[in-house]
Amino acid sequence: MLTRATDADLPEAVKLINASYRGEASRQGWANEADYIDGERTTLETLRADLQANPAAKLYLTRSSADGAPLGCVWLEPHDREVWYLGLLTVRPDLQAQQLGRTILAEAEAVVRREGGLTVRMTVVHLRDILIAWYQRRGYVLTGETAPFPTVDPPRDDLHFVVLQKPL
Ligand SMILES: CC(C)(COP(=O)(O)OP(=O)(O)OC[C@H]1O[C@@H](n2cnc3c(N)ncnc32)[C@H](O)[C@@H]1OP(=O)(O)O)[C@@H](O)C(=O)NCCC(=O)NCCS
Incomplete structure (x- = not known):
């Protein structure tokens, strides 16, 4: 179900991500950032640069078997052999709450396991x-660690990340 995105897939991935995280379109889904973060989640330049800067990272897409439209995605990146970062x-939005999210998450965890990873963060x-x-219902626990929210314009000193992890 998950296939590795190539550079040619990135424009569609950016559209999918931006429509799902923020802005009016994302409100069709149940989990989005529209209430407290404006602007776009990413851009083609940013996503491409992130992939180039992290050669071990992979972006995976799942597409409709009917028309090939992108339905979902996930980012996987090994921090080391055992610990992997999962993002994006x-x-x-119109397909949320039909168990696709947990299916992509489980497949991504299976990829990590196959590669010898032991923990997803x-x-x-x-x-x-x-x-x-x-x-948390999928087995992730809050580690108590936090991480800074990326620099945006205007700066958002009121936001930070919490870190979750799951032993596989
Ligand atoms: C987070 C996301 C991937 C989940 O995908 P999904 O396909 O909706 O997830 P699933 O269908 O597997 O799960 C739906 C869950 O939402 C719950 N849910 C549905 N509507 C809800 C609502 N209005 N409020 C709270 N929970 C709700 C369901 O009860 C179900 O949870 P449960 O089975 O654990 O009880 C999806 O919402 C998304 O893409 N959001 C935008 C991007 C984003 O913010 N990603 C997270 C990055 S950290």
């Missing part, structure tokens, strides 16, 4: 209680 877990904006609870 995304399901198209992720960061979530600290205000996203409903999403944090969703990850």
